Amino acid sequence: MSHSQASDKLMVELRDLNKWYGEFHVLKNINLEVKQGEKIVICGPSGSGKSTMIRCINHLEEHQKGDIVVSGIPLNEDIKNIEAIRKEVGMVFQHFNLFPHLTVLENCVLAPIWVKKMPRKEAEAQAMELLERVKIPDQALKYPGQLSGGQQQRVAIARSLCMNPDVMLFDEPTSALDPEMIKEVLDVMIELATEGMTMLCVTHEMGFAKTVADRVIFMDGGQIVEENEPHEFFNNPQHERTQLFLSQILQH
């Protein structure tokens, strides 16, 4: 089942993307197009390059060959373009990476105020609205260290949304969480998906993939091995490597 809200506008384009860590070839000729409103789930064994790939999109990792275009802006050496792309792309990390010296509210208003030059009042109103959407407005004045992992991750999502991004990247958002807290984060992500956000999620939550993904991408050894809509992907995987992977993560 997929709710296709995708329009024809391309939000993310990766063309012949190649990346090396020293001698090690981590990404090999990646080609991917993500349309506006599409939700992509990326899975694969550890070390397959899936995190590296999405981290290239907002230039947390540098690529050496190929082209990246985000929201129509080419990602190149020009620091202006990099900053412009980062304004349009939100990212949620495995370890939340909230700023521990700032309150939840300050975490959320920091970038709008300093990057978008939004007046503080307006930024705070918007932040409270988003904190309400992730269901923790009552924690706004606490520090991240006083919250549970699930709450911290929801704050991290709200913090990214405060920049009004066109695209959201999720880098294993639930893998550092206790099992009890995974659901509260996934619920927020599902809600975000149904509202039409363009999303690229690196995750092993296959339930989430089945519910919201338009496409599931399987990566191994730095390449895209298989790419399909979720029903086909899970029920009828084409490649042996995909079948093996799925049998390993779904047998429980």
Place this chain on the structure above:
Amino acid sequence: MKYEMQPTLPPPASMVGVIGWMRKHLFNGPINSVATIVVGYFLISFLVPTIQWIFIDADWVGDSRDACTSGGACWVFINNRLDQFLYGFYPEAEHWRVQTAFILLIGSIIWLVMPQTPKKGLVAALLLVVYPVVAFFLLYGDIFGLETVETHLWGGLSLTLVLAVVGIVASLPLGILLALGRQSEMPIVKSVCVIFIEIWRGVPLITVLFMASVMLPLFFPEGMSFDKLLRALIGITLFQSAYMAEVIRGGLQAIPKGQYEAADALGLGYWQKMILIIMPQALKLMIPGIVNTFIALFKDTSLVLIIGLFDVLAIGQAANQDPKWIGYSTESYLFVALLFWVFCFSMSRYSQQLERQLHTGH
């Protein structure tokens, strides 16, 4: 099986009260009991005569050494020379200027230290930007009809404070810049910072002060001269900023990579990222190290006596040479030590308070 909540009980009596504390900490087994008694004996046999000498048998008031007859400490000596200890050779009629500068400084520091006072940002800005100018003209004069007081007349505790405060205020920002430069990916910036830091760290402060006072003037064109105090200040600042840079670099390295990435991903520029995210965390982590450097700096200011500046220690030594007061150097050294201790201990306590205040539960 039925599950029931267990009641919470108070701790056993041996854990509480004075007796419990003594049992646990002083007389915990035969060896510890013997150790407590032996150490206690030595402490008492040392402390009792010391306290007697300093306080009970001491002489406090008088005009000359004739007042010191009771065999204890002769604080008359310090009392008579107190002005010199505090102001050096600053003209007596102008002492109010030093006092005003000092009160302004202490006043604004207390304002910043107290948790409840408002407008801390404004006071801090005034202290860092306006105060140095005001203090300079107050002390030096030559403006608004204030009599000029040349820096070679400055001395005593006030000179020590000038050296320490300028050194502290100037070396922290310089150290931050050097630490950032050392981490920079730009090769020229990086190597300039590394070379600067390693040169200053590899040289003793005494050498730096000698260089500043003796060697430097040789390189200046004839007729051009720099104030000796200014040269010492620059030497101390550059020297300490190299140490500060290394302390701060330690703090920067302790910040997880994720913090940099989160700031990058939100679109913050380099300086925004450093000023808003990384530095506040690194500086907080490094408060003990930074204050440690400040304390070292404060005490190192006494080295200026070898280039002929009369800081509070040099004043003490000069006083010891006074034929009228020969034989009372213990008192003057104790007094100078007490002055240093008061300032250094206050810094240390304040840093601990600051750490607690900034703790946000992570």
